[in-house]
Amino acid sequence: MSIEKTITSSTEQNIRSRLIGFFSDVTDLTRFTGRFFKEAIRPSYEFSEVVRQSYLIGYKSFPLVAITGFIIGLVLTIQTRPTLAEFGAESWLPAMVSVSIIREIGPMITALIFAGKVGSGIGAEIASMKVSEQIDAMEVSGMNPFKYIVVTRIMAATLMLPLLVFVADAISMYGSYIGANLKGDVSFRLFFNLVFNTVAFSDVFPAVIKTFFFGFAVGLIGCYKGYTANRGTESVGEAANSAVVIGSLLIFLLDMIAVQFTSIFFP
Amino acid sequence: MKKTTGERVRVGVFVVVSMSLFVACIYFIGQRRQLFASTFRVSGIFNDIGGLQVGNSVRFSGINVGIVSNIDQITDSTVRVEMSINSHTQKYIKKNATAIIGTDGLMGNKLVLVVPGSPNEKVIADNDTLATTRPVSMDEILIKVKETSENAAGITKDLSVIVHNIRMGKGTIGKLFIDSAFAKNLDATLTNIKQGAGGFKQNMDAASHNVFLRGFLKKKKKTEKGN
Structure with missing residues (x-):
């Protein structure tokens, strides 16, 4: 009886401490986000660091994103073909694949690759700067480390992900064109016409807008996890890991919200 | 310093290329939505638009020449559909052209089909209203198909009864097919008729040489020659 009681109370304590940890993390993240906007608006601006x-x-994520995009376009076309062929609707292949890529698969896959590569990189880099007391040194020397390290990275992530998605979408389309020609014969011009006769502004704009949020989320989580890492060396790995996990989860949550908004504004 | 310049150039190239792709995408979509082309507006009033939406294509002679730009309910049973059509097509669309709501293929999107008018008619002007034709809806087609299939089922059922009766040897045709005695009787009857007809012919030939009938037959031949 007393053992059962002890187990129950320890489980309760565990849940309580996890809940407290979760909500205090949410509060800290909100404060961190507020500080980002405050520091981003206030001069001076670190333009050269943003460019770097x-x-x-x-730029350095481009090869990975390009390869992924190409494979996604190619595979999606090859996989979709048999189902469409059953209905005698193979001519719909370019239209269907292009809408899938532009609306959902392009932004999502690129954002997840981005979270894996960039989110972990930012988290590990800032955490190691914290462990090696570089951030403290910057503060001592009169620099604003938040502005120099966090704001620049979040801004770069927010601006770069949409551009990567444009390129990834275009390369995916090319992959799809090659996929369509593996078992069929579609001229580039016909493929191009079939794609643009189907794709509408309501497919492109919501997809572009949500990628800004995806980029912001990846940058923010990476910076937050790195900036709030503990002093120990193991915290570098933890920061990198949790930046990827939480960043990816946030991408899915934001995507779900984006779908709801898209269905309201572009019914 | 060199490294920073190289990085800047690469970022610049990357931004320019990706933005160009985006702008090109917007341009090509806009081009197909008649966003950058010179257009004129016409409208048509329909009783039922069957799920037509703003942005659906307007097709003339099998070519997409415009889009549906606006849909307004004007009374409880009429809907005004405004169309934005490429100006290049204006000279081919006459005042008495008609608009009809159709479907792109069997399962495709709804679209407005503009049926050409007579060549001697005047060209349609901006903001004109096209005459409309009530489209045959899928429901109506299905109702007709249902009626036809019911009729076909009735006919098939009757045919089945007839075939069954024939196989059972009922009725004249059934007896003919199944009853060999009946068939033999019929055959014998036909042989008798044939023999009877032969005898009758001989009698008639004999009668034509008869003195009493000779005058009548000569008179008949003369009448036939005169005609």
């Missing part, structure tokens, strides 16, 4: 981070975050 854009290079590291955006």
Whole structure:
């Protein structure tokens, strides 16, 4: 009886401490987000650092995103073909694949790759800066580490992800064109016409808008996890890991919200 | 310093390329939605638009020439559909052209089909109203199909009864097919008729040489020659 009581009370304590941890994390993250906007608006601006981070975050992610996009377009086309062929609707293949890629698969896959590569990188980098007391050193030397480290990275992530998605979508389409020609014969012009006869503004704009939020979420979580890491060296790995996990989860949550908004504004 | 410049250039190229892709995408979508083309507006009043939506295509001679730009309910049973059509097509659409709501393929999107008018008629003007034709809805087609299939089922049922009766040897045709005695009788009857007809012919030939009938037959031949 007393053992059961002890187990129950320890479970309760565990749940309570987890809940407290979760809500205090939410409060800290909200405060962190507020501080980002405050620091982002207030001069001076670190433009050159934003460009450098854009290079590291955006340009350097391009090969990975391009390969993923190409494979997704190719595979999606090959996988969709048999089902459409059953209905005699193979001519709908470019239209169907393009809408899927532009609306959902392109932004989601790119954002998840981005969270994996960039989110973990930011988390680990800032956490290691904290462990090696570089952030403290910056504060001592009169610099604003939040502005220099956090604001620049979040801004670069927010601006670079949409651009990566444009490129990924275009490369996916090319992959899809190759996929369509593996077992069929579709000219590039016909493929192009079939795609743009189907794709509408209501497919493109919501997809573009949500990628800004995805980029912001990845950058924010990466920076937050790195900036609030403990002093120990193991916290670097923890920061990188949790940045990827929470960043990916946030992408799915934001996508769900985006779908609801899209259905309201573009019925 | 060199490294920073290189990074800047690469970021610049990346931004320009990706933004160009986005702008090109917007342009091509806009081009198909007649966003950058010169257009004129016409409208049509329908009783039932069958799920037509703003943005659906307007098709003339099998070519997409415009889009549905607005749909307004004007009374409890009439809907005004406004169409934005490419100006290049205006000279081919006459005042007596008609608009009909159709479907792109069997399962495709709804669209407005503009049926050409007579060549001698005047060209349609901006903000004109096209005459409309009530489209045959899928429901109506299905009702007709149902009626036809019911009729076909009735006919098939009757045919089945007839075939069954024939197989059972009922009725004249059934007896003919199944009853061999009946068939033999019929055959014998036909042989008798044939023999009877032969005898009758001989009698008639003999009668034509008879003195009493000779005058009558000559008179008949003369009448036939005169005609």
